[in-house]
Amino acid sequence: MATSLDDTLAALADPTRRRVVDLLRVRPRPAGELAASFRMSAPAMSRHLRVLRVKGLIEEERASREDARLRVYRLRRQPFVQLHNWAAEVEAFWSDQLEGFREYAEGTAKGRRQ
Amino acid sequence: MATSLDDTLAALADPTRRRVVDLLRVRPRPAGELAASFRMSAPAMSRHLRVLRVKGLIEEERASREDARLRVYRLRRQPFVQLHNWAAEVEAFWSDQLEGFREYAEGTAKGRRQ
DNA sequence: ACAATATTTAACCATTCAGTTAATATTTCA
DNA sequence: TGAAATATTAACTGAATGGTTAAATATTGT
Numbered sequence: 170m171a172t173s174l175d176d177t178l179a180a181l182a183d184p185t186r187r188r189v190v191d192l193l194r195v196r197p198r199p200a201g202e203l204a205a206s207f208r209m210s211a212p213a214m215s216r217h218l219r220v221l222r223v224k225g226l227i228e229e230e231r232a233s234r235e236d237a238r239l240r241v242y243r244l245r246r247q248p249f250v251q252l253h254n255w256a257a258e259v260e261a262f263w264s265d266q267l268e269g270f271r272e273y274a275e276g277t278a279k280g281r282r283q
Numbered sequence: 284m285a286t287s288l289d290d291t292l293a294a295l296a297d298p299t300r301r302r303v304v305d306l307l308r309v310r311p312r313p314a315g316e317l318a319a320s321f322r323m324s325a326p327a328m329s330r331h332l333r334v335l336r337v338k339g340l341i342e343e344e345r346a347s348r349e350d351a352r353l354r355v356y357r358l359r360r361q362p363f364v365q366l367h368n369w370a371a372e373v374e375a376f377w378s379d380q381l382e383g384f385r386e387y388a389e390g391t392a393k394g395r396r397q
Numbered sequence: 398a399c400a401a402t403a404t405t406t407a408a409c410c411a412t413t414c415a416g417t418t419a420a421t422a423t424t425t426c427a
Numbered sequence: 428t429g430a431a432a433t434a435t436t437a438a439c440t441g442a443a444t445g446g447t448t449a450a451a452t453a454t455t456g457t
Contacts, residue, residue, distance in 0.1 A: 315402090326404085
C-alpha cells in the first residue's frame with residue numbers, strides 16, 4: 170500500500186488539502202469538522218478527502234465510534250516519511266562538499282557541456 | 284524571496300517537473316538538455332521551467348558562460364529546506380509520545396467529540 | 398550579412414480540477 | 428416510523444493545466 174511520491178505531491182498541490190493535513194496533524198477529525206474549518210460546502214470537502222484517501226495520505230478510521238455517521242480521518246505515515254526523505258536528498262545538493270566544486274567548475278570549465 | 288510551501292507543492296505536483304528537480308539535483312543543466320531528457324517539445328519544457336522559476340524552485344544561472352544562448356538552470360535551496368521541515372513536522376504526529384495517548388483516547392473516550 | 402542554434406512567447410485545443418446545488422445512503426433519536 | 432444529522436455521489440460549470448505547432452528573439456559562426 171505504498172503511495173508514490175508523485176501521488177503524494179499531487180495530493181498536496183491544493184492548498185485546501187495541505188491545510189487539511191495540518192489539521193489532521195493535530196488529531197484525527199471527522200469530515201464535518203474539516204468542512205466547517207473552511208468556507209466550503211460539504212461535498213467539496215468530501216472530494217478533497219477522497220483525493221487524499223485515494224492517494225494514500227489519509228485513511229478512514231475504523232475504530233469503534235460513538236456515532237457511526239461520523240467518518241473520522243487520520244493521516245497515514247508512509248507518504249510523509251517518503252516526502253521528508255526526498256526533500257533531504259535534494260538538499261544534499263548543497264550539503265555535499267561537491268557543491269563547492271560544482272560552483273568552481275561552472276565558473277571555470279570551458280568545453281565541458283553535457 | 285521566500286517561496287511559500289503552497290507554491291513549492293504546486294510546482295512539484297507535475298511529475299515532469301519533479302523529474303526535472305531530480306536532474307538538477309545532480310548538477311545545473313541548460314534547458315535544451317532537460318527537454319532532451321523527456322519526450323517533449325522544447326516549448327513544453329520551457330513552460331515547466333517557467334513554472335519552477337516563477338514559484339522560486341530554480342533560477343537561471345547568471346554565471347559567465349561560454350555560449351550565451353544556453354540558459355542554465357540550478358535549484359534554489361530554500362523551498363526544499365521548507366518542504367523538508369514541514370514533512371518532519373507532520374511526521375512528529377507519530378514520533379510524539381502524544382500519539383500513543385491519542386490512540387488510547389480514540390479507543391476509549393465516549394463524549395469527547397468537539 | 399546570413400544561416401544555424403537555443404530558447405521563449407503566442408495561439409490553440411483537449412483534459413483535468415475545484416466549486417456549486419440537488420439527490421442519495423446511512424445512522425440517530427424523538 | 429419518520430425527521431434530523433452526517434456524509435457521499437451525481438451532474439454541471441468555469442478556470443487552470445499541459446501539450447502541440449508556428450512565430451519571435453538572441454547569439455554564434457561562416
